[in-house]
Amino acid sequence: MTNKQLIEKLKEDMEMRGFLHHTKDSYLRKAKEVVEYFKKPMKQVTTKELREFLIKHLREEKKVSERTSNYYNSVIRFIYDVVLDMPINHK
Secondary structure, eight states, X not given: OOHHHHHHHHXXXXXXXXXXXXXXXXXXXXXXXXXXXXXXXXXXXOHHHHHHIIIIIIIIISOOOHHHHHHHHHHHHHIIIIISOOOXXXX
């Protein structure tokens, strides 16, 4: 699945689940930011890379709050668990 297809499926999955307009817009913005950051198909992004994004890029470089970092984490989990049907392995 290309990242463009991923974004389209993300929209569909949020619509099917009845996300509020504000939540859909917010998830979409954050998902696009994540996809653009990695510059490769999300199926190829490793758990280690996701952790580095959350800890190094967001927390250390962008200086976002814990709440914002957790929100990105929720978006990432939705992408993997629902959109890609690839639950993140916690090993």
